Amino acid sequence: MSPRKSVAEARRTRERIKERGVAIASVEGLEGLTIGRLATDLGMSKAGVLGHFGTKQALQLATLDAAAAAFSRLVWEPADGAQPGLPRLRAICEAWITYLETARDTFPGGCLFTTASIEFDARDGLVHDAVARLFAFWRRRLAAEVRTAVAAGDLPADTDPEQIAYELVGLYMALNQEIQLFAAPEAAERTRRALDRILAPR
Template sequence: MSPRKSAAEARRTRERIVEHGVAIASVEGLEGLTIGRLATGLGMSKAGVLGHFGTKQALQLATLETGAAAFRRLVWEPARDAEPGLPRLRAICEAWITYMESARDTFPGGCLFTTASVEFDARDGAVREAVARLFGLWRRRLALEARAAVAAGDLPDDTDPEQIAYELVGLYMALNQEIQLFGAPDAGDRTRRALDRLLGPCPSD
């Protein structure tokens, strides 16, 4: 086997492990990721799984990064080309609702980050720091778009962009709970009504 082919196969195996890890973690949390569980689910040896990550923590961190990439693809990418400010912020919010409503396609147990934030908010360590960093990056993106909306005159001059970001995260934490815990079919529409109160009607309305 050529070194190039060997490296490509190792990369594909690592991706399979992490994808399976994302599916497990969204349902059972990142602590539900064990080398033995993954090895059994993938038909691999424990040594084979361990060889790609070394530690459970490394596996958890890789799972978070893969989940973050999926979130960016499904929430940020569809909105990226919208006009900066309120149009893009509302486009982000709509893509976010779609992501939450169809999250089971990527995360069988719902939003991985909502699960991880509850699981690790009272713990110390690298995984908690990674969760906080990813949430922090997203909140800064939301605040940036809110700030652009103020500059464009789409939101009142006295709007606090950080408060907008804070409330948006709270809305979507609630949306995830409504979908996952209560199975509420109207959760997306309730979130849209809450967005109208927070941000005003969509620019196209």
């Protein structure tokens, strides 16, 4: 086997491990993500899985990175072509609803980040810090989109972007709960009605 082929196969194996890790963690949490479970699910040896990540914590962090890339692909990227301002912000919000309703292949247990934020909110350590950084980054990005909408005249000049971002994150965490815990068929529509109030061009 050529060195190039060996490197490519190692990369593919690492991606398979992370993909399966995301699926498991969305259901069982990042603490439920074990080397043994992944080895069994993927038909690998424990040493084979461990060789790619070294420690459980490294595996958890890599899983978060993979989930963040999927979230970006499913929520942020679909809105890239929308008009800057309220149209793009609304497109992001609608993609976020779709992500929570339909992304079962990637996140069979719902939003991994909602799960991780509850699982690690009272813990110290690198995984806690990574989850907090991701939420903070997305809140800053939402606030930036709100500022763009204000600058475009789509929202009032006295709009508080940080407050809007805070409310949007809370709304989507509630939507994830309604879908996962209650299987509420009206959850998406309730979310859209809440969005109409939060993003109303008063």
